[in-house]
Amino acid sequence: MSSVPERSDVDTEYTWDLEALYADDDEWEDAFEQASELIGDLAAYEGRATEDAATLLDTLETFETVMRQVENVVAYARMRRDEDTRDSDYQALFARSQSLHSQASSAASFLDPEIQSCTREEIEAMIAEEPDLEEYEHYFDDVLRMKDHTRSAEVEELLADLGEVLGAPSEVYNMLANADMSFPSVEDPQEDEPVEITLNNFTTLQKRQDRAFRREVYEQFYDEWETLRNAVGAAHKNSVKTDVKTARARNYETAREAALDGPNVPTEVYDTLVETVRDNLDALHHHADLKRQVIDGDGLRMWDLYVPLTETESPEIEYEQACEYVTEAVAPLGEDYQSRLAEGLESRWVDVYETRGKQSGAYSGGTYESQPYILMNYQDDVESMYTLAHELGHSLHSEYTSDEQPFVYADYEIFTAEVASTVNETLLTHHLLETVDDDRLRRHVLNEYLERFRSTLYRQTMFAEFEQRTHELAEAGEALTAERLDGIYADLKGEYYEPAELDDRIAREWMRIPHFYRAFYVYQYATGISAAAALVESILDGDDPDAADRYIEFLSQGSRAYPLELLRDAGVDMAEPDPVEAATDIYAEYLAEMESLL
Numbered sequence: 281m282s283s284v285p286e287r288s289d290v291d292t293e294y295t296w297d298l299e300a301l302y303a304d305d306d307e308w309e310d311a312f313e314q315a316s317e318l319i320g321d322l323a324a325y326e327g328r329a330t331e332d333a334a335t336l337l338d339t340l341e342t343f344e345t346v347m348r349q350v351e352n353v354v355a356y357a358r359m360r361r362d363e364d365t366r367d368s369d370y371q372a373l374f375a376r377s378q379s380l381h382s383q384a385s386s387a388a389s390f391l392d393p394e395i396q397s398c399t400r401e402e403i404e405a406m407i408a409e410e411p412d413l414e415e416y417e418h419y420f421d422d423v424l425r426m427k428d429h430t431r432s433a434e435v436e437e438l439l440a441d442l443g444e445v446l447g448a449p450s451e452v453y454n455m456l457a458n459a460d461m462s463f464p465s466v467e468d469p470q471e472d473e474p475v476e477i478t479l480n481n482f483t484t485l486q487k488r489q490d491r492a493f494r495r496e497v498y499e500q501f502y503d504e505w506e507t508l509r510n511a512v513g514a515a516h517k518n519s520v521k522t523d524v525k526t527a528r529a530r531n532y533e534t535a536r537e538a539a540l541d542g543p544n545v546p547t548e549v550y551d552t553l554v555e556t557v558r559d560n561l562d563a564l565h566h567h568a569d570l571k572r573q574v575i576d577g578d579g580l581r582m583w584d585l586y587v588p589l590t591e592t593e594s595p596e597i598e599y600e601q602a603c604e605y606v607t608e609a610v611a612p613l614g615e616d617y618q619s620r621l622a623e624g625l626e627s628r629w630v631d632v633y634e635t636r637g638k639q640s641g642a643y644s645g646g647t648y649e650s651q652p653y654i655l656m657n658y659q660d661d662v663e664s665m666y667t668l669a670h671e672l673g674h675s676l677h678s679e680y681t682s683d684e685q686p687f688v689y690a691d692y693e694i695f696t697a698e699v700a701s702t703v704n705e706t707l708l709t710h711h712l713l714e715t716v717d718d719d720r721l722r723r724h725v726l727n728e729y730l731e732r733f734r735s736t737l738y739r740q741t742m743f744a745e746f747e748q749r750t751h752e753l754a755e756a757g758e759a760l761t762a763e764r765l766d767g768i769y770a771d772l773k774g775e776y777y778e779p780a781e782l783d784d785r786i787a788r789e790w791m792r793i794p795h796f797y798r799a800f801y802v803y804q805y806a807t808g809i810s811a812a813a814a815l816v817e818s819i820l821d822g823d824d825p826d827a828a829d830r831y832i833e834f835l836s837q838g839s840r841a842y843p844l845e846l847l848r849d850a851g852v853d854m855a856e857p858d859p860v861e862a863a864t865d866i867y868a869e870y871l872a873e874m875e876s877l878l
Contacts, residue, residue, distance in 0.1 A: 311349060726870060
């Protein structure tokens, strides 16, 4: 039987090097205790942070010392937990780190209100008196900008104290999905033995050419989600309620306004994305219709949506080969970028393979002081190769930012982060289509890029609409039952995938989307791929010899400026519909190329 291995069965070279962060759990315990003590040092500044320039600088430096230590403690505990979400010891370690983070946030909650009690002129005077404060100029601007949405020090402390509790719906969902759920095995006609369905291999299995097998996997997968319907529905409902109530506590009219105001992105950017994608659904419908033609069946069904527009399964791409392709693909970004990426792959940045109990999906993590860390569940296929390129984009973004920026600007916004990841995907596509002679691989690369456009530009925008509708209902006092969520999701799925036939099971798809527990996050995947397409075109066409350098400068800026400003400096304006329009045009062009091959 094809089954998922235990972590102990994987060679060390394919696991991330967490010992580079802390040698062992005992060293982590020491760091935990040190961080706990440092929190007390920070609290001592409450009530006097802005009494003079020197004290303000001391307060900010103490805050950074505390948060850097806490950040390391949380990251290590989270990654140990993610190695095996069934491990109760590491669940406890992570829970302790979350409590520590809440304590640190609570202790620091006085800082913004005290800065906001000053006028801009008073802040400028302190900068003039203490030149080292000049480094914080954009930070001060950001804090003062949020004055209308910052409560008293007492209320801010309470909200910070509640951080761990407010994050409970996400934690409950994560435990349900990754630790408690187990999916059945189905007979695999390709291997002539049973294969276990998992969160990580579901979409891979949905790409199989055997339509009856796809249907069985689809039905078994969503039937298992139905068994947790009430629990997942409750977690989702309470996550939405948390967003709404937190936004109101901060004097926002809507949860969406609150979420977008953090990175200073106007809600019009969100609306423009949805409207522009809606205006170009014909391209997505064309893609769906091509799938219908390829399967040559009784209409396009929900278990056909992932089927590739190729006549064969994905060619096997072993991890080492994927690393080679990705390293070669980023050459247009310059020798420094390419060498950093190659060195990272050799330095155990990546936890490569799926193991039993491991956190599903993929992410790039780490801290300001550590090397990047990438969680993968590599499946030896083209999709996994693209996921590796995507996460390496995040990791190199972190590397450049940490090297060039102080800690205060190291935590860049998701709006820019998703540009860095999809630039790598786009470069990988160009590289493989131009250099690979294997026609089968070329077709799968073209298909994968089309799927990336479908799932990133269109699917994430559909998710964004779902989030907006569910939050609007909660804000209007409507009940968010599982049945209501099913109905909203099914309506959107039907509109976006008009050529396909819906069934009852697809209405449950919202249940398996972990991003919904970080509200109004997913739209940035869609804006990211749009910006990335424009930037790569500028880098590769040769008309602007400085395009690559401007892009590296963009990666090096972190959060020193607001996202829209950083992207304008790099060469793309996401406040306008043009980049999204251009992205849908590129998608349509690649679809036409694929159709000619078919």
